[in-house]
Amino acid sequence: MDPGTTKAEHNESVMRGMIANESELTAGVRIVPGRRYGFFTDTTRCIGCKACEVACKEWNALPADDLGLSGMSYDNTRALSADTWRHVRFIEQMGSNGERPTAMPPYQSHWLMMSDVCKHCGNAACLEACPTGALFRTEFDTVVVQQDICNGCGYCVPACPFGVVELSQIDGKAHKCTLCYDRLKGGLEPACAKACPTESIQFGELNELHRRAASREHQLHDMGVRSAYLYGTPGTPGASGGIGELNAFFLLTDRPGVYNLPEAPTLPSTRVRPALLAGLATIAGLALAAAGLLASDTERN
DSSP states (O other): OOTTSOHHHHHHHSOOSOOTTTHHHHTSOOOOTTSOEEEEEEGGGOOOOOHHHHHHHHHHTOOOOOOSOOSSTTOSSOSOOSSOSEEEEEEEOOOGGGOOOOSOOSSSTTEEEEEEEOOOBSSOHHHHHOSSSOEEEOTTSOEEEOTTTOOOOOTHHHHOTTOOOEEOTTTSSEEOOOSSHHHHHTTOOOHHHHHOSSSSEEEEEHHHHHHHHHHHHHHHHHTTOTTOEEESSTTSTTSOTTOOOBSEEEEESSOGGGGTOOSSOOOGGGGHHHHHHHHHHHHHHHHHHHHHHHHHHHHHO
């Protein structure tokens, strides 16, 4: 204790517990069960610092990745995985015909950066594919895996159109971002959004995030960045094929494929009927062909 501080003053300065509704101080939003929350990731603000990756790993006690050079730009984590729930992607825009560019574009130089994460889809394919109920939708409209129920079947892995879910090599169970479910229950902003120094990752209620994202898109257009668009909000790329919308959506300035995002993601269940009909048609065609061969053999005999 500071010699110049009285015991009463010292006691007043000591925190005796968590700050109630801390998210109101850090993110300007009160977390209330029954409301829909998510992330708005503005890639034009991302500086590639990876603070979100570090915060995510520290809070969720996730093991470190291979810290060696990958040969893939400045990215050592490479992709989302069972141990990496936030991944900052570095995309260098080269000149035409593979030549290095000699002129600087008016915005973001020749680099695109994006902090990728689970999309917590409005209609989640992983949740739809899970046979044990290990995946569930929370009271905050996010999608979480319960490892104590997961049996490691892996059905959720190919079901996800974004390649997010992965089985851990440590426990054999599915892992992915929980949108800091434990922090939300305690009234805390998710760790990645709280750590982001440029507000590239913004946390809040979805309706407010959609309004904020539309405003940012218009602002960039006024600045001359006509390529800016939203991915994963209603009626935009990413919210297709029965998925509805993404609770973790993005503002991009290039094609989705450049960021390793699908141009038009779909739910696997929407492909069951066409695949079944195609299979039945194939079987019917083979049966007709076989009947024709038998008939011709009968005529010869």
